[in-house]
Amino acid sequence: MAITIKEIATAAGVSKSLVSKVINGKPDVAPETREHVLQIIEQLEYVPNNRARNLSLGSNKDIAVILPSSNYVYMRFIFRLYEELRRYAYNANIYVTEHDKERERSIFQSIRANGLAGVACFIDPEGSEETCNWLEKLNVATVTLGEELCSKKFDRVFCSEKDMALETCRIVSERSAGTVHVLMLPESKAYERRRNHCIRTALQNCGLKAERVVFCQVSEVSAEEGLRVTRDILKLHSAGIICSLSNVLTAGCLRAMNESPHQMHEFDIVTLGDLSLLQDFGFSYPFVTFPSEAMARATADLLHHRISHADAPAKVKKLKPYCHNS
Amino acid sequence: MAITIKEIATAAGVSKSLVSKVINGKPDVAPETREHVLQIIEQLEYVPNNRARNLSLGSNKDIAVILPSSNYVYMRFIFRLYEELRRYAYNANIYVTEHDKERERSIFQSIRANGLAGVACFIDPEGSEETCNWLEKLNVATVTLGEELCSKKFDRVFCSEKDMALETCRIVSERSAGTVHVLMLPESKAYERRRNHCIRTALQNCGLKAERVVFCQVSEVSAEEGLRVTRDILKLHSAGIICSLSNVLTAGCLRAMNESPHQMHEFDIVTLGDLSLLQDFGFSYPFVTFPSEAMARATADLLHHRISHADAPAKVKKLKPYCHNS
DNA sequence: ATGAAAGCGCTAACAT
DNA sequence: ATGTTAGCGCTTTCAT
Numbered sequence: 188m189a190i191t192i193k194e195i196a197t198a199a200g201v202s203k204s205l206v207s208k209v210i211n212g213k214p215d216v217a218p219e220t221r222e223h224v225l226q227i228i229e230q231l232e233y234v235p236n237n238r239a240r241n242l243s244l245g246s247n248k249d250i251a252v253i254l255p256s257s258n259y260v261y262m263r264f265i266f267r268l269y270e271e272l273r274r275y276a277y278n279a280n281i282y283v284t285e286h287d288k289e290r291e292r293s294i295f296q297s298i299r300a301n302g303l304a305g306v307a308c309f310i311d312p313e314g315s316e317e318t319c320n321w322l323e324k325l326n327v328a329t330v331t332l333g334e335e336l337c338s339k340k341f342d343r344v345f346c347s348e349k350d351m352a353l354e355t356c357r358i359v360s361e362r363s364a365g366t367v368h369v370l371m372l373p374e375s376k377a378y379e380r381r382r383n384h385c386i387r388t389a390l391q392n393c394g395l396k397a398e399r400v401v402f403c404q405v406s407e408v409s410a411e412e413g414l415r416v417t418r419d420i421l422k423l424h425s426a427g428i429i430c431s432l433s434n435v436l437t438a439g440c441l442r443a444m445n446e447s448p449h450q451m452h453e454f455d456i457v458t459l460g461d462l463s464l465l466q467d468f469g470f471s472y473p474f475v476t477f478p479s480e481a482m483a484r485a486t487a488d489l490l491h492h493r494i495s496h497a498d499a500p501a502k503v504k505k506l507k508p509y510c511h512n513s
Numbered sequence: 514m515a516i517t518i519k520e521i522a523t524a525a526g527v528s529k530s531l532v533s534k535v536i537n538g539k540p541d542v543a544p545e546t547r548e549h550v551l552q553i554i555e556q557l558e559y560v561p562n563n564r565a566r567n568l569s570l571g572s573n574k575d576i577a578v579i580l581p582s583s584n585y586v587y588m589r590f591i592f593r594l595y596e597e598l599r600r601y602a603y604n605a606n607i608y609v610t611e612h613d614k615e616r617e618r619s620i621f622q623s624i625r626a627n628g629l630a631g632v633a634c635f636i637d638p639e640g641s642e643e644t645c646n647w648l649e650k651l652n653v654a655t656v657t658l659g660e661e662l663c664s665k666k667f668d669r670v671f672c673s674e675k676d677m678a679l680e681t682c683r684i685v686s687e688r689s690a691g692t693v694h695v696l697m698l699p700e701s702k703a704y705e706r707r708r709n710h711c712i713r714t715a716l717q718n719c720g721l722k723a724e725r726v727v728f729c730q731v732s733e734v735s736a737e738e739g740l741r742v743t744r745d746i747l748k749l750h751s752a753g754i755i756c757s758l759s760n761v762l763t764a765g766c767l768r769a770m771n772e773s774p775h776q777m778h779e780f781d782i783v784t785l786g787d788l789s790l791l792q793d794f795g796f797s798y799p800f801v802t803f804p805s806e807a808m809a810r811a812t813a814d815l816l817h818h819r820i821s822h823a824d825a826p827a828k829v830k831k832l833k834p835y836c837h838n839s
Numbered sequence: 840a841t842g843a844a845a846g847c848g849c850t851a852a853c854a855t
Numbered sequence: 856a857t858g859t860t861a862g863c864g865c866t867t868t869c870a871t
Binding site: 529530533534561562565567568569570 | 847850851
């Protein structure tokens with residue numbers, strides 16, 4: 188067992204409460220006593236037990252972070268969030284639902300049992316209702332992440348898809364020198380329709396004519412789809428730009444490019460989605476994505492604010508897209 | 514404040530300890546009483562507070578995981594470790610030192626204050642001594658990760674560099690059809706010399722003749738180095754194999770390949786290091802790396818075992834390399 | 840300025 | 856089978 192406040196008290200010949208006051212920097216302690224106690228603490232290498240302190244205080248410094256999947260698009264965000272939270276002495280606990288409802292249930296159960304200061308939760312576009320109920324039940328400081336509106340009650344940090352689409356098309360229009368190919372989503376789900384709508388609007392806004400041929404894209408679309416589609420595009424021998432919203436699809440797309448390396452340089456790819464990892468490997472296509480760093484910072488700030496001011500009105504933080512221009 | 518055991522006791526008209534017994538499934542409770550209490554618990558949606566329980570038990574279910582950097586080579590391991598730990602009801606807290614000693618200090622300080630069940634720590638090849646001292650001071654179940662021997666006292670999970678080098682060369686020798694180029698480490702540090710030694714030995718063992726030209730590699734070597742070296746190799750117009758130990762270097766290497774895409778297919782790359790992320794993007798070069806999944810599982814198992822049997826002799830788990838063959 | 844005592848939510852002897 | 860009590864490590868009144 189680690190050394191406790193009691194042993195410090197005994198060693199210093201004072202009471203527990205006096206030691207506690209020293210630890211917490213309370214003013215009503217005689218300077219000499221404080222010095223003495225501090226010395227003993229140093230000497231015995233005492234570190235106060237946060238758990239006990241929190242139990243006593245009824246407070247807590249743990250933040251649960253909930254991700255829908257263990258996808259590496261979250262990695263940059265996560266690593267940064269750890270840092271940003273640490274600024275406020277919070278500690279992050281990561282949970283991944285893997286889109287599984289049963290799993291989500293058990294996660295929220297365990298979060299509840301651990302008792303924490305707050306939650307940062309990426310809202311799965313599909314089935315956000317249950318998640319929302321869970322979050323409400325937790326009844327702690329909550330920041331929801333992503334465009335999906337889970338409940339107006341919660342603070343929210345997101346980067347608008349409309350803005351991202353707009354930014355992407357802006358970059359495309361600057362580089363375009365031929366037919367533009369756009370990979371878009373199948374429109375079976377609401378959020379897919381929304382995305383495509385964003386892209387179409389953005390294309391118009393940027394003066395990219397509709398007749399410029401367009402294919403279809405994303406999120407849950409397979410790499411095979413990207414492969415197939417890109418192969419078709421390549422057959423046309425048309426220089427152009429492929430604009431996508433997902434890494435999976437882009438993967439297929441890149442694979443197709445790789446098959447015909449001689450055409451590689453005739454193509455320009457602009458993606459809506461984080462390709463920074465690829466960039467480490469020397470492929471630096473421009474891309475537009477949500478700003479991981481800013482998002483992490485805003486999330487930590489909002490959480491801290493909410494924890495300090497529980498009754499503050501819900502804030503929504505809309506962030507600008509992150510554009511990586513090669 | 515969340516609902517507590519006391520309120521359940523009152524609501525059920527029994528004592529706190531009785532409720533506690535029901536929660537913990539103790540045998541000496543009358544079936545009807547148990548049923549009744551359970552019902553109240555359900556009704557009031559009561560979830561026991563783990564912190565308080567742990568404080569009382571003097572136990573803990575948190576595992577600190579210490580990484581030297583926020584590199585994505587750890588990602589697969591991390592995500593898997595979360596799962597494996599969850600099997601034992603443990604929870605992981607990630608800390609990243611970023612190779613900064615001051616930061617490491619503050620991390621260990623905070624770990625100590627939070628009080629936890631165990632630590633899983635990747636040992637930085639350089640400066641492992643301090644880390645080792647910290648780990649000893651923590652005095653909790655510890656698993657060190659990596660080939661670096663931190664102290665014999667700790668359990669350890671690792672994949673031998675010798676084995677990885679051997680496996681890599683084996684694959685190389687199977688595919689080789691021309692000059693073999695090997696990128697190796699500069700030999701300023703001890704661990705670099707060790708690595709190179711492993712590779713040289715492996716080359717010999719696999720009958721890859723020494724005269725086959727060889728360059729140099731890794732870990733802290735820049736992408737620019739890889740770029741330069743690979744450019745040189747490409748100038749020779751020699752088909753061959755490049756074998757490396759780091760993603761950074763491989764990055765430069767791939768970038769050079771990308772510059773001359775027409776040569777791309779004449780080359781075969783075998784790397785010692787995880788390229789699985791690249792693979793998602795359609796580039797599936799064979800590679801050899803430490804087995805993230807197995808490592809995560811072994812880590813969780815060892816930690817749990819150590820936590821249950823504090824005095825068990827230190828175990829060392831040596832894992833086979835993970836080979837990704839395209 | 841210092842200490843005694845109560846309490847945070849829970850468990851574990853030890854009664855009864 | 857159930858309740859009483861003490862205690863985990865700490866903070867915080869409230870006396871002194």
